[in-house]
Amino acid sequence: MSSIPDIDDSTPLAAQLAEDTRRRLTLQGLQYPRPDKTRIVTVANQKGGVGKTTSTVNLAAAMAQGGLNVLVIDSDPQGNASTALGIDHRSGVPSIYDVLVEERPLGETVVQCPEFPNLLVVPATIDLSGAEIELVSLVSRETRLRRALDQYIEERENQGLSRLDYVFVDCPPSLGLLTVNAFVTGREVLIPIQCEYYALEGLSQLLKTIEMIQSHLNRELHVSTILLTMYDGRTNLAQQVVREVREHFGRQTLETSIPRSVRVSEAPSYGQTVVSYEPTSTGALAYRQAAFEMASKRQHDQ
Numbered sequence: 054m055s056s057i058p059d060i061d062d063s064t065p066l067a068a069q070l071a072e073d074t075r076r077r078l079t080l081q082g083l084q085y086p087r088p089d090k091t092r093i094v095t096v097a098n099q100k101g102g103v104g105k106t107t108s109t110v111n112l113a114a115a116m117a118q119g120g121l122n123v124l125v126i127d128s129d130p131q132g133n134a135s136t137a138l139g140i141d142h143r144s145g146v147p148s149i150y151d152v153l154v155e156e157r158p159l160g161e162t163v164v165q166c167p168e169f170p171n172l173l174v175v176p177a178t179i180d181l182s183g184a185e186i187e188l189v190s191l192v193s194r195e196t197r198l199r200r201a202l203d204q205y206i207e208e209r210e211n212q213g214l215s216r217l218d219y220v221f222v223d224c225p226p227s228l229g230l231l232t233v234n235a236f237v238t239g240r241e242v243l244i245p246i247q248c249e250y251y252a253l254e255g256l257s258q259l260l261k262t263i264e265m266i267q268s269h270l271n272r273e274l275h276v277s278t279i280l281l282t283m284y285d286g287r288t289n290l291a292q293q294v295v296r297e298v299r300e301h302f303g304r305q306t307l308e309t310s311i312p313r314s315v316r317v318s319e320a321p322s323y324g325q326t327v328v329s330y331e332p333t334s335t336g337a338l339a340y341r342q343a344a345f346e347m348a349s350k351r352q353h354d355q
């Protein structure tokens with residue numbers, strides 16, 4: 054293995070370069086550990102624009118790049134995860150809407166991400182924007198996604214297809230029926246928290262909702278992971294948010310936080326994740342490191 058160069062880290066830029074180099078060398082060619090059984094992770098925060106979609110697609114891409122079999126379910130009518138993964142999601146293409154409202158088998162909506170053959174996607178189209186209301190009058194409206202996913206997993210097993218290691222469900226910024234379906238489906242929740250002033254506002258509402266789902270609909274559900282996003286170490290505020298989050302959620306919060314980075318925000322316009330668009334950029338390395346940390350956590354910590 055190549056040795057880690059001795060880099061002067063007396064300035065923030067030099068320190069960042071040194072950190073990136075260290076990460077790049079440790080992550081090179083690394084195989085990510087497979088979980089004992091499929092981990093189903095709901096990515097949620099009813100606060101908008103905190104990095105739910107960016108984290109979903111980049112963690113998923115990093116895991117796929119690390120050799121794992123991953124499925125991303127886009128459950129947001131905005132369809133941002135589908136865009137970032139380069140998946141057609143024009144109105145009318147088979148999507149999560151058909152699964153939730155028309156009870157179409159999930160397998161009929163799954164497509165392969167062009168960048169990674171072992172990264173599968175269920176897209177969301179604009180049709181989903183009516184689903185919150187359409188679902189209200191349907192039977193078992195909270196458990197539709199779970200049943201569909203359980204069936205798909207069983208189907209894959211019967212067909213002798215490789216087991217999925219991770220399923221990520223990207224939620225819209227609300228606590229409506231789409232998010233409830235995602236909470237009933239997931240066994241664990243990942244909450245991205247943006248390192249800014251209002252970061253913790255609304256968090257107690259989110260945790261209360263998760264507790265309610267846990268006591269009525271899904272005993273297994275728990276917050277396994279908190280990921281700090283859009284971190285800018287130059288501001289005292291960001292450092293303060295990090296301290297506060299770690300104080301309250303020390304066990305769940307990943308050591309690796311995601312820095313604010315231009316590459317991360319421009320990747321979706323190329324229909325790509327930053328992990329495939331520029332794998333050695335600071336943002337991509339941070340997501341790859343975070344994904345590895347998540348995959349390496351001991352089973353009982355999940």
Ligand SMILES: Nc1ncnc2c1ncn2[C@@H]1O[C@H](COP(=O)(O)OP(=O)(O)OP(=O)(O)O)[C@@H](O)[C@H]1O
Pocket residue numbers: 100101102103104105106107108129131133224225226282283284311312313314315317318319336
């Ligand atoms: N680390 C980062 N550095 C720079 N920009 C980022 C970073 N993470 C996310 N962004 C940008 O911030 C915006 C919000 O991110 P994202 O769409 O992932 O949030 P979200 O929580 O999914 O939003 P919504 O609630 O609308 O679904 C996007 O424009 C995204 O490109």
Ligand SMILES: [Mg+2]
Pocket residue numbers: 105106107129133224225
């Ligand atoms: Mg989003």
